[in-house]
Amino acid sequence: MNTRKLGALCVAAVLTLPWLGGWLTGMADGLTAGPTVAVAGIGILGASFLLTWGAETAEKDVPRAFAIAVLAVLAVAPEYAVDALYAWQAGVQAGTPAGIEAGNLAVANMTGANRILIGIGWAGIALFTVYRAGASRDTAVKDRRGFLKNAVSLDRDISLEISFLLAATVWAFLVPLGAGIDVFDMAVLVGLYVLYIGVVLRGEPEEDVEHVGVPAMLGRIPNPFRALTVIALFLFSGLIIFTAVEPFAHSLELLGEDIGVPSFFMIQWIAPLASESPELIVVVVLVRKARSTAGFNALISSKLNQWTLLIGTLVIVHSIALGEYGALAFDAKQAAEIWITAAQSLFAIALVINFEIDVREALVLLVLFLSQVVLEFLALREVVHLPVTEIELLHLFTATYVVLALGLFATRRGELVQLVRDTRRIIRSAVHGNPEEHPFTDD
Numbered sequence: 001m002n003t004r005k006l007g008a009l010c011v012a013a014v015l016t017l018p019w020l021g022g023w024l025t026g027m028a029d030g031l032t033a034g035p036t037v038a039v040a041g042i043g044i045l046g047a048s049f050l051l052t053w054g055a056e057t058a059e060k061d062v063p064r065a066f067a068i069a070v071l072a073v074l075a076v077a078p079e080y081a082v083d084a085l086y087a088w089q090a091g092v093q094a095g096t097p098a099g100i101e102a103g104n105l106a107v108a109n110m111t112g113a114n115r116i117l118i119g120i121g122w123a124g125i126a127l128f129t130v131y132r133a134g135a136s137r138d139t140a141v142k143d144r145r146g147f148l149k150n151a152v153s154l155d156r157d158i159s160l161e162i163s164f165l166l167a168a169t170v171w172a173f174l175v176p177l178g179a180g181i182d183v184f185d186m187a188v189l190v191g192l193y194v195l196y197i198g199v200v201l202r203g204e205p206e207e208d209v210e211h212v213g214v215p216a217m218l219g220r221i222p223n224p225f226r227a228l229t230v231i232a233l234f235l236f237s238g239l240i241i242f243t244a245v246e247p248f249a250h251s252l253e254l255l256g257e258d259i260g261v262p263s264f265f266m267i268q269w270i271a272p273l274a275s276e277s278p279e280l281i282v283v284v285v286l287v288r289k290a291r292s293t294a295g296f297n298a299l300i301s302s303k304l305n306q307w308t309l310l311i312g313t314l315v316i317v318h319s320i321a322l323g324e325y326g327a328l329a330f331d332a333k334q335a336a337e338i339w340i341t342a343a344q345s346l347f348a349i350a351l352v353i354n355f356e357i358d359v360r361e362a363l364v365l366l367v368l369f370l371s372q373v374v375l376e377f378l379a380l381r382e383v384v385h386l387p388v389t390e391i392e393l394l395h396l397f398t399a400t401y402v403v404l405a406l407g408l409f410a411t412r413r414g415e416l417v418q419l420v421r422d423t424r425r426i427i428r429s430a431v432h433g434n435p436e437e438h439p440f441t442d443d
Contacts, residue, residue: 002217005213005214005216005217006217008213008214009050009053009214009217009218011046012046012049012050012053013046013050014046015042015043015045015046015049016042016043016046016047016050016236016237016240018039018042018043019039019040019042019043019044019240019243019244020043020239020240022039023243023244028040028247031251033251033252033254033255033258034251034255034258036247036248036251037248037251037252037255037270040244040245040247040248040251041244041248041274042274043240043244044078044240044241044244044245044248044274045274045277046240047078047236047237047238047240047241047244048078048237048241048274048277049281050233050236050237051077051078051233051234051237051238051241053213053214053215053218053233054229054230054233054234054237055234056215057215057218057219057226057229057230057233058230060219060226061223061226061227061230077238077241078241078274079109079110079113079272079276079306079310080309080310080313081241081242081245082109082245082248082249082267082271082272083106083109083110083310083314084314084317085245085246085249086102086103086105086106086109086249086267087102087103087106087314087315087317087318087321087328088317088318088320088321089102089321090102090103090106090318090321090328090329091317091318091319091320091321091322091323091326092321092322094322094326100329100331101263103180103318103328103329103330104264104330104331104333104334105249105253105263105264105267106314106318106328106330107181107328107330107334107337107338108264108265108267108268108334108337109267109268109271109272110306110310110311110314111268111334111337111338111340111341112267112268112269112271112272113272113276113306113310114303114306114307114310114341114344114345115340115341115344115369116269116272116273116276117276117299117302117303117306118303118344118345118348118365118369119344119365119366119368119369119370120276120280120366120369121276121280121283121299121302122296122299122300122303122348122352122357122362122365123362123363123365123366123369124280124362124366125280125283125284125295125296125299126152126296126357126359126361126362127359127362127363127366128284129141129152129295130150130151130152130359140152140153140154140293141153142356144358147360148358148359148360148363149358149359149360150358150359151356151357151358151359152296152356152357152358153293153355153356154293154296154297154352154355154356154357155293155296155297155355156355156422157297158296158297158300158301158355159419159422159423159426160196160199160200160423160426160427161196161297161300161301161304162300162349162352162353162419163419163420163422163423164192164193164195164196164304164308165300165303165304165307165345165349166346166349167192168189168192168304168307168308169307169342169345169346169349170346171185171188171189171192172307172311172338172341172342172345173339173342173343175311175338175342176330176335176336176338176339178327179327179329180315180327180328180329180330181311181312181314181315181318181327181328181330182315182327182328183315183325183327185311185312185315186312186313186315186316187312188312189307189308189309189311189312190308190309190312190313192308193304193305193308193309193312196304196308198430199426199427199430200430202430202431218230248271248274249267249271252266252267252270252271253266253267260380260381261377261380261381262380264333264334265376265377265380268337269373283295283296283298283299300352303345307345314328315327315328332391333390333391333394336391336394336395336398337394339394339395339398340372340394340395340397340398340401343397343398343399343400343401343402343405344368344369344401346401346402346405347365347368347401347402347404347405347408348365349405350404350405350406350408350409350412351365351408353408353409353412353415353416353419354412354415355415364404368397368400368401372393372394372397375393376390376393379393
């Protein structure tokens, strides 16, 4: 058994122990906001690693349909825990200021997690892929002449994911026009994901999944011990996340009040970091092993999961807590957050529609993301005084993303047409039960 991989597993488990010990002994209840955020956040971080590794290892033993459909849900479980917490509170406290605030925080966390995944995940991994040591050995890295023209090529096999992500993004622009996240949003977004899963299951042949790192080590454990190990990882990580998420989120709110930062900013940008970090680190490991294509596939699939399942099912949690059907309402600020999140997604899709992303494009994606967050933070702290309101600032960035995206779609209309053709070919092949070995070759 590889000592480095075993060490990584042990480190992740150790990260959960301070919270587990504090929760079991009751000492966690006596912690102030800052220590609670640190201990619970680190515990969630460690549990997220364990959950991710357990889910990847399980792919060796479960039916492929289960692996794709159910393990995809597990992939967004840490992010979903915070969202579900606030959606539940919005239902329980419906009609009160606290309930309205909870609904806003649910949307804030959802939009923050999605924007971090693209703004830091897609952009940062692209830059790391090109400039890491040993990039010349990675066939996905394209050495181009010109200033910052080196690029990372993507796998055309993700055409289906990009197309469904584009459809979900277009619908997301309509979400703020209603009374909140409602049953129609759930039907469309979850329906898109179910349709995507159906096409994948019918349209792709069975293939072995090659893992790296800890999942590769755990995959060599013989059954039934491997299955027991996976179950133990699921139960343990689930316990940590379930018990830590509420104190973590509420302590973030209190910590924000102590330092003069609104709670929605803390929930939107700090809370997702604990749950998103393991996924980004796993992708970094793939890139370091010259498997950047697999890394980007994982990031794009994760964005599709979050942009459909994470949003679409919040109304279910809210309605259960409410005791009847009810849309998850939010205010004008969070409507603007949804629009800028959809606009960023649209721009990111336009960047990769030609199945590559170069250094300049990645830098634009990263700078746009960071500049909006930093400007908003500085304005909240009254370090700078902007000539526009917070909502107007979000609208300006939304317009910037949309204009850039439309410009790219116009100049890359050939690639857009080809994406539609590829997706139609995949779906047609799946419907007729005749998966194509090379679906992207011309007829």
